[in-house]
Amino acid sequence: MSTFVFDERALQALKTLQQAGFDSWFVGGCVRDSLLEKPFTDYDIATTATPADCIPLFQKKFELDLKGENFGCVRVNYEDLWLEITTLRKDVNPDGRHTKVTFTTDVAEDAKRRDFTINALYWNEKAIIDFFDGQKDLEQHEVKFIGKANDRVQEDYLRILRFFRFSSVYANELNQEGLKACVDHQEGLRYLSGNRIWSEWSKILFGKNTLRVLQVMETNDIDSTLFGAKISIVNYLAYKGRDALLLTHLLLPSIHIQHLVHRLSLNQSQQEWLESANALLIDHDFRISYLQHGKSAKELVLYWACKYEKNTDEIFAQTFWSIPNPVFLLAGKDLLKLGCQPGPIVGNYLQRAHQWWVENNFSPSHQNCLCYVESLLNK
Numbered sequence: 001m002s003t004f005v006f007d008e009r010a011l012q013a014l015k016t017l018q019q020a021g022f023d024s025w026f027v028g029g030c031v032r033d034s035l036l037e038k039p040f041t042d043y044d045i046a047t048t049a050t051p052a053d054c055i056p057l058f059q060k061k062f063e064l065d066l067k068g069e070n071f072g073c074v075r076v077n078y079e080d081l082w083l084e085i086t087t088l089r090k091d092v093n094p095d096g097r098h099t100k101v102t103f104t105t106d107v108a109e110d111a112k113r114r115d116f117t118i119n120a121l122y123w124n125e126k127a128i129i130d131f132f133d134g135q136k137d138l139e140q141h142e143v144k145f146i147g148k149a150n151d152r153v154q155e156d157y158l159r160i161l162r163f164f165r166f167s168s169v170y171a172n173e174l175n176q177e178g179l180k181a182c183v184d185h186q187e188g189l190r191y192l193s194g195n196r197i198w199s200e201w202s203k204i205l206f207g208k209n210t211l212r213v214l215q216v217m218e219t220n221d222i223d224s225t226l227f228g229a230k231i232s233i234v235n236y237l238a239y240k241g242r243d244a245l246l247l248t249h250l251l252l253p254s255i256h257i258q259h260l261v262h263r264l265s266l267n268q269s270q271q272e273w274l275e276s277a278n279a280l281l282i283d284h285d286f287r288i289s290y291l292q293h294g295k296s297a298k299e300l301v302l303y304w305a306c307k308y309e310k311n312t313d314e315i316f317a318q319t320f321w322s323i324p325n326p327v328f329l330l331a332g333k334d335l336l337k338l339g340c341q342p343g344p345i346v347g348n349y350l351q352r353a354h355q356w357w358v359e360n361n362f363s364p365s366h367q368n369c370l371c372y373v374e375s376l377l378n379k
Contacts, residue, residue, distance in 0.1 A: 004034045004123055009081045010043045014124065016057055017085070022049035025107070025122035025129065032118050035138060045085045046122060048105045054085055072103055089113060091155065115152060115159050116166060117144050141172040149181035157188030161200035164217060168207030174216060186225045194265025197226070201264070202244040211236065214251075227263060229254045238309070241302035245270055246277055250306055280304045287320050287358050294325065319361050326362035328354050330369045338374055349373055 006026065017024040024047040033040040047054070051066070054074045058064060065075035065082075072087035088110040092100040104110065107122060108131060114120040117134035128135075132146050143166045145152045145159075153159050160182040167174050189197075204213060214236055217223050223231040235250040249260065257278055261271045276292070277300055284304060289297035298316070305312045320326070330353055332346045340346055353373050357364050364372070 004031070004128075006030065006034065007043070007081055009078045010045075010083060013043075013058075013076060013078050013083050013085070014045060017045065017047050017049055017054070018124070020049070020053070020057055022047050022053060023105075023107070024049070025124045027122045028114075028119050031121040031123045031128070032134075032138065034123075035121070035135065043081070043083045045083060046088055046107070046110055047085060048088055049085070050087050050103060071101060112146065114146060115156075115162055117146055118166070118170060120146060138170070141170060142175055143167045143171045143178065144175050145178050145181070149175075149178045150184070153181045153185045154188070157185065158192055158196050158200060160186060160189060160222070161192075161197065161204070164213045165200050165204045165207075168204050168210045168213045171209060174213070179216065183220045183222070186220070186222050189222070189226050194263055198264040198266070201226075201248070205244050205247050206242065223252075227252055227255060228259070235306055239302065239306040240312075241299045241306075243299040243303070245273060246299055246303045249274055249277065250303065276300065277303045280307070282308050282310075285358070286315055287318075287361065290320060291326060291358070291362075295321075319363075323362050328357055328362075328369075329366045330354070330357075330373070334370060335373055338370065338377060340373075340377060349376060352376065 010026070010030075014024050014026065024045055026043065027046040028044045030040050030043050049057075051069045051072060051074050054076075055064065055066075058074075058076045058078075062079075063077035065077075067073075068075070068086075072089055074085045076083045076085060087103045088105060088107055089101040090104050090106075090109040091113045092102055101113075107129060111120045111122070111129070111131045117132040117137045119134070120130070120132055121134045122129035137144050143163065145163070153163075163178050163182050167178075204210060207213070211233075214223075214231060214233060217226075218231050218233060223229065229252050231251040232253055235253065236247070239247055239250050241247065245266075248264075249255075249257070252260065257271065257274050260266070260274065266274070276289075280289075280300060280303070286297060286301055286304075289300050293300065298321075301312055301315055304310065330350060332350065335346050335349055336342065340349060353369050353376075356372055357369055
């Protein structure tokens with residue numbers, strides 16, 4: 001594994017805290033992924049400083065996000081790099097969905113509350129702190145709960161999904177103790193909010209080991225507990241896109257969109273995206289989708305190909321994909337200048353001209369469209 005490489009802005013923020021007298025470390029994903037030489041953009045800093053200590057250190061020069069202040073978290077926009085600076089904490093009376101936290105100056109206590117050994121790695125220029133052999137587990141491609149898996153899952157049932165999420169990316173095989181705890185306590189998933197579920201579920205879907213994870217979830221009925229339906233492994237294998245929302249719909253073909261929207265607390269934009277995909281017919285003209293969604297329409301093609309078991313080569317070979325931001329420029333006033341009589345007939349001619357423009361892959365110019373309408377008027 002590599003030596004540590006961190007963004008200089010993040011290092012400066014860490015130094016600011018240390019020079020103010022607060023013990024501080026990079027922690028979690030940035031340390032883990034730096035060890036693996038994986039790209040990362042999220043920086044978490046654990047510190048003995050409280051929000052009241054942090055705010056004066058950064059507020060004069062940098063934008064702050066204080067939404068998490070009551071939980072010990074201050075987000076700092078350090079020269080266009082967002083950093084999450086959090087006071088060392090310990091959990092008090094977790095009940096599977098919620099927990100109270102109290103601040104501490106003991107980094108060991110902070111480490112105990114984290115979920116997996118590979119996420120409890122702390123680094124500063126003096127040393128790396130690794131209480132639970134996280135580096136060893138990282139080298140062995142194993143995702144293990146800190147302490148007893150059974151206890152950690154019952155503290156927060158979201159850890160079931162996090163176990164599958166991190167296993168899909170970092171594990172070769174699923175840790176058996178962790179898996180058993182997740183299976184045994186899967187009923188707790190029913191009580192999680194849709195937002196929390198979607199945040200983790202969407203990150204499960206494109207890991208190196210996602211297929212194995214989905215198979216295990218399906219075999220142990222975790223899919224039914226989570227969504228009320230079985231997932232389609234066949235559709236997972238057939239889908240070639242990278243859209244987590246569309247893949248989720250394909251994985252759960254028996255579920256109505258409204259149920260999915262409710263279960264995952266999807267917003268209006270996400271619902272409309274699902275509905276646009278669900279409305280695709282087998283003979284759909286993707287030029288219309290390209291007009292509506294731009295390059296994102298390619299994901300709709302891949303969804304359609306999976307749903308109807310179609311090949312996409314012919315569709316992606318069409319020339320319209322190379323036209324950036326096509327816009328139909330003809331307007332009613334143009335038709336009036338050509339001598340078209342005012343009234344509904346103007347809209348009819350515009351619609352015919354638009355259809356002709358689409359059928360010709362958006363290539364006709366404004367003048368070409370005028371000539372086409374003129375030919376219609378002269379008939």
